[in-house]
Amino acid sequence: MNFRLNVVVRAALAGALLGLCAVAQAAEPVRLALIEGLSGPFANAGEAVARNLGWAIERVNARGGVKLPGGARPLELVRMDSKGSTEEALALLRAATDQAVPVVMQGNSSAVAAALVEALNRHNAREPQRRALFLNYAAVDPVLTNEKCSPWHFRFDAHADMRLSALVDVLQQDSALRSIYLIGQDYSFGQHVLKRGREMIAARRPDIRIAGEELHPVGRIKDFLPYATKIKASGAQAVLTGNWGNDLTLLIKAARDVGFEGRFYTFYGNALGVPATLGESGAGRVLAVAEWHPNAGDKASEALVRSFRQRFPKPQDDYLHLRMQVMVEMLAQAIERAGSLDATAVARALSGARFDGRALGGLGAGRMRAADHQFIQPLYVSTMQKAGSEGVRFDVEGSGYGFRTVRYLEPDQTAQPHSCKMAPI
Numbered sequence: 137m138n139f140r141l142n143v144v145v146r147a148a149l150a151g152a153l154l155g156l157c158a159v160a161q162a163a164e165p166v167r168l169a170l171i172e173g174l175s176g177p178f179a180n181a182g183e184a185v186a187r188n189l190g191w192a193i194e195r196v197n198a199r200g201g202v203k204l205p206g207g208a209r210p211l212e213l214v215r216m217d218s219k220g221s222t223e224e225a226l227a228l229l230r231a232a233t234d235q236a237v238p239v240v241m242q243g244n245s246s247a248v249a250a251a252l253v254e255a256l257n258r259h260n261a262r263e264p265q266r267r268a269l270f271l272n273y274a275a276v277d278p279v280l281t282n283e284k285c286s287p288w289h290f291r292f293d294a295h296a297d298m299r300l301s302a303l304v305d306v307l308q309q310d311s312a313l314r315s316i317y318l319i320g321q322d323y324s325f326g327q328h329v330l331k332r333g334r335e336m337i338a339a340r341r342p343d344i345r346i347a348g349e350e351l352h353p354v355g356r357i358k359d360f361l362p363y364a365t366k367i368k369a370s371g372a373q374a375v376l377t378g379n380w381g382n383d384l385t386l387l388i389k390a391a392r393d394v395g396f397e398g399r400f401y402t403f404y405g406n407a408l409g410v411p412a413t414l415g416e417s418g419a420g421r422v423l424a425v426a427e428w429h430p431n432a433g434d435k436a437s438e439a440l441v442r443s444f445r446q447r448f449p450k451p452q453d454d455y456l457h458l459r460m461q462v463m464v465e466m467l468a469q470a471i472e473r474a475g476s477l478d479a480t481a482v483a484r485a486l487s488g489a490r491f492d493g494r495a496l497g498g499l500g501a502g503r504m505r506a507a508d509h510q511f512i513q514p515l516y517v518s519t520m521q522k523a524g525s526e527g528v529r530f531d532v533e534g535s536g537y538g539f540r541t542v543r544y545l546e547p548d549q550t551a552q553p554h555s556c557k558m559a560p561i
Contacts, residue, residue, distance in 0.1 A: 163207070163208075163209060163210065164209060165209060165210045165211060165212035166201075166202060166209050166210070166211050166212065166238065166239075166471070166477060167212050167214050167235075167237045167238070167239075168189075168193070168211055168212065168213055168214065168237070168239045168240075168241060168464075168467075169214045169216055169228070169232040169237045169239065169240045169241065170185070170186060170189060170213055170214065170215050170216060170241050170242075171216045171218050171225050171228045171229060171232070171240055171241070171242045171252070172185055172186070172215075172216070172217070172218060172241075172242060172243070172244055173217070173218055173219055173220035173221075173244055173245075174186065174215060174217040174218075174219075175217055175219050176219045176220045176355070177220060177355035177356070177381070177382055177383075178220050178244055178355055178380075178381040178382065180381060180382065180408055180409070181244050181380060181381040181408060182217075182220075182244060184407075184408065184453075184455040184457070185243065185244065185273065185274070185457070185460065186213070186215060187448055187453060187455075188455075188456065188457045188460040188461065189213055189241065189273075189460055189464060190213050191444065191447055191448070191461075192460055192461045192463070192464035192465065193211045193212070193213050193464060194447075195461070195464075195496075196210075196211055196464060196465070196468050197210045197211060202468050202471045202472055203472050204471070204472070204475065204476070204477070205475055205476075211464070211468070214232070214237065216228040216231070216232065218242075218248065220244075220245065220248075220355060222245075222247060222248050222251050225242065225248045225251065225252060226251055226252070226255055229252055229255055229256065229259075230255075230259075232268065233256075233259050233263070233266055233268055236266050237268060238268055238269065238477045238479060238482070239268060239269050239270075239271060239467065240252070240256070240268055240269070240270050240271070241270075241271045241272075241273065241463075242270070242272065242273075242275065243272055243273040243274025243275050243293065244274055244275070244380070244381070245275060245323070245325075245354075246275040246276060246277035246279075246280065246323070246324050246325040247323045247324050247325070248275070249270075249272055249275030249277070249280055250275075250277070250279070250280060250284060250324065252270055253270060253280065253284060253286050253288075253289050254284075256268060256270050256286070256288050256289070257286055257288065260288055260479070264480075267288070267478075267479035267480060268288070268479055269288055269289075269290065269479050269482060269483055269486075270286075270288055270289045270290070271290050271292065271463055271467065272289060272290065272291040272292065272293070273292050273293055273457070273459055273460050273463055274293050275291070275293075275325070276291075276293050276294065276295045276296045276299065276325060276403075277295070277296060277324050277325045277328055278295045278296055278297050278328065279324070279328075280295070281295060281508040281509060281510040281554060281556055282508070282554055282555045282556055283555055283556070285508050285509060285554075285556035285557070285558055286509075286559070287483055287487075287509070287558055287559050287560070287561040288479065288483060288561075289509055290483075290486055290487075290504060290509045290511070291509060291510050291511060292459045292460070292462060292463040292466075292511045293427070293459055293511070294425075294427060294511075294513065294515055294550060295510060295552075296325060296328055296329055296332065296378065296403075297332055297552055298515065298550050298551075298552055299378075299403050299425045299515070300329065300332055300333055300336055301336065301550075301552070302425045302515045302517050302543060302545055302550065303376070303401045303403075303423065303425050303517060304333075304336045304337060304340055304341075305517070305543055305545075306401070306423065306517045306542055306543050307337070307340075307341070307374070307376070307401055308337075308340045308341045310374075310399075312373075313341075313344060313373055313374055313399075314343070314344060314345060314373060315344065315345040315346075315347040315370070315371055315372045315373050315374075316337065316344055316345075316346060316347060316372055316373065316374045316375065316376055316401075317346075317347045317348045317349075317350075317367045317370055317372035317374070317375045317376070318330045318333055318334060318346060318348070318349045318350070318375075318376050318377070319348075319349070319350040319351075319352070319363065319367070319375060319376075319377050319379070319387070320350075320351055320352075320377055320378050320379060321351070321352065321353075321354040321355075321378070321379055321380075321383055322351035322352055322353055322354060323354050325378060326351060326354070326378055326379070327351065329376075329377075329378035329403075330349055330351065333376050334346060334349070337376075347367075347370035347371055347372035348366060348367065348370040348372065350363060350366065352383075354383065355381070355382070355383060357383065357386065358386070359386075359390070360386045360387045360389070360390035360391075361390045361393065361394065363387065363390065364387070364390035364391045364393065364394045364396060365394055367391060367394075367396055367398075368391075368394050368395065368396045372398055373398045373399070374398045374399040374400070374401060375391070375396075375398060375399070375400050375401065376401045377400065377401070377402055377403070378402075378403045378404075379402070379403075379404070380403065380404045380408075381404075381408060382408075384402065384404055384405060384408070384410060385408055385409040385410055385413055388400060388405070388410055388413055388414060388418075388422070389413045389414075392413065392414055392417055392418075397417075397421075398421070399421050399422070399423065400421060400422045400423065401423050402422065402423060402424050402425075403424070403425060404424060404426075405422045405423065405424040405520070406422075406424035406426060406429060406518065406520075406532060406539050407454070407455040407532050407533060408455065409533070410422065411520055411531070411532050411533060411535040411537040411538075412533055412534075412535040412537075414520070414537075415535070415536075415537070416522070418520045418537065419520055419521055419522055419537065420519060420520070420521065421520065422519070422520040423517060423518065423519050423520075423542070424517070424518055424520075424539060425515060425516070425517045425518075426458075426515070426516060426518075427458055427459050427500070427513050427514060427515060427516070428458035428459075428500060428514070428516060429516055429518050429538075429539045429541070430456065430529075430530040430532065430538065430539070431518070431527055431528055431529055431530055431538055431539060431540060431541065432516060432541065433527075433541070434498055435498075436494065436498020437498045438529070438530075439498065440456070440458075440461075440498050440499070441456060441530055444456045451533050451534025451535075452533060452534075454532055454533045454534065455532070455533070458499060458500060459511070459513070461493075461499055462491060462493060462499050462500065462502065462511075462513075465491070465493065465496060465499060466486065466489060466491050466504065467482075467486070469485075469489070469491075470482050470485035470486040470489060471485075473485040473489075480561050483561060484561070486504055487504060487506045487509065488503070488504060488505070488506035489503070489504045490502075490503045490504075491503070491504075500513065500514065501513070501514075501547070502514070502547055503547070505551070505554075506558075507554060507556060507558060508554040508556035508558065509556075509558070510554065512547045512548070512550065512551045513547050513550065514544065514545060514546060514547055514550065515544075515545045515549075515550045516541050516543070516544055516545075517541070517542050517543040517544075518539035518540055518541050518542060519539060519540055519542050520537055520538070520539055521537065521538065521539070521540045522536065522537055523536050523537060523538045525540070526540070527540035527541065528540050
C-alpha cells in the first residue's frame with residue numbers, strides 16, 4: 137500500500153514538474169534587440185529611444201504580453217550599444233542573429249540602417265531558419281524604402297522627403313522670408329536633406345535666396361560658433377536643418393550666442409535640450425515636424441503624456457515618441473496574427489497592416505504600406521511657444537516652453553511616391 141502510494145506521489149510530482157517546465161517554457165520572453173548608440177556623442181538620443189521602447193514593451197506586458205498558440209509570452213528589450221559605429225552595429229547584428237533574436241531595432245543614423253539592411257538581407261537568405269526582422273524608428277533616408285527597400289525592413293518614421301515637404305508647406309507661407317541657410321550632417325541623410333530642401337524651396341518659393349549651404353562632420357563638432365557666425369554673416373533670415381541629437385542642440389546654442397535672430401526649420405528641434413537652451417529667444421522661432429507632439433489636442437494624448445511623465449518624472453527624460461509606441465504595438469499585433477515568431481510569417485502579417493491606436497491611449501492611426509514598407513501616418517509641424525499660451529498645455533523637458541500646431545497633415549497627405557521593387561519572401 138505504501139509502495140503504491142509512493143508511486144502515485146512520484147507520478148503526481150513528476151506531472152507537476154512537467155507542468156511547471158511547460159509554463160516556464162511558454163513564458164520565455166520574446167527578445168527584441170535594440171542596436172543603438174547608447175554611449176558616445178549621441179547617447180542622449182539613444183537613451184531616449186531606449187526609454188520609449190522600454191515603456192512600450194511594459195505596456196504590452198502589462199496586459200499579458202503577446203498571445204501565441206503555446207501561451208502568452210512577455211516581450212524583453214535587449215540593449216546593445218553600437219556606440220554610434222556602423223562596424224559595431226554590424227557586429228551586434230551578428231550577435232543577435234547568432235542568438236536567434238527574431239527582431240532587431242535601430243534608427244539613429246541612416247548610414248547604419250543601410251548597412252544593417254544589407255547585412256540582414258544576406259543573413260536571411262543564408263540562414264532561413266534563423267531569419268530576423270528589422271524595425272526602423274528613425275533612419276529617414278528615403279533610399280531605405282525606395283531602391284534599397286527590403287521585405288525584412290519596416291520603417292515607422294516619416295522619411296526625409298515627407299518631413300521636408302511638411303516643413304516647406306509652412307515655410308512657403310512666410311511671405312516675409314527672402315533668404316535661408318541650409319546646414320546638415322555630412323552623411324547620406326544630411327546630404328539628402330540639403331539637396332531635396334534646395335529643390336523643394338526652388339519649386340515652391342523660387343523667390344527665396346539660398347544664402348549658404350554647409351555640411352559638417354557627424355558627432356565630432358564641439359564648437360559650432362564658426363558655423364553660426366557664417367550663418368549670421370550670410371544675412372539669412374532662417375535656417376533649414378535635419379540635424380539631430382547634440383549636433384542640433386550645439387548648433388542652435390551657438391546661433392543664440394552669436395545673436396542670430398532668424399527662424400529654425402528643423403526635423404527634431406522639439407526636445408533633447410533645444411527648448412531649454414533657447415528659452416524665450418526660441419519662442420516663435422523654432423519649428424519642428426513629427427508624427428505627434430504633446431499638445432496635439434485630444435484627451436487621449438493628454439492622458440498618454442501624463443502617464444509617460446509619471447513613469448519618467450525627470451525633466452531630462454521627457455521625450456515621448458509616439459511612433460515607437462506604435463511600432464511595438466503593431467509588432468505585437470503582427471506576431472499574434474501570425475501565431476508565430478517566424479520572421480517570414482510576422483513580416484507577412486505586418487506588411488499592409490493598418491493601425492488604430494485610439495483604444496490604446498490615443499496612439500493615432502496609420503498603415504504600413506505593403507509596396508515599400510513605409511508607415512503612412514499623420515504629420516504635425518509645430519512652433520515653440522511659452523507653456524500656458526494658447527494651444528500649449530504641456531512644456532517639454534521642464535523648460536517652460538512647448539510646441540503648438542501650425543500645420544497638420546492627414547496620412548494620405550504625407551504619402552509620397554516610391555520606387556521600391558519589393559523582393560518576394
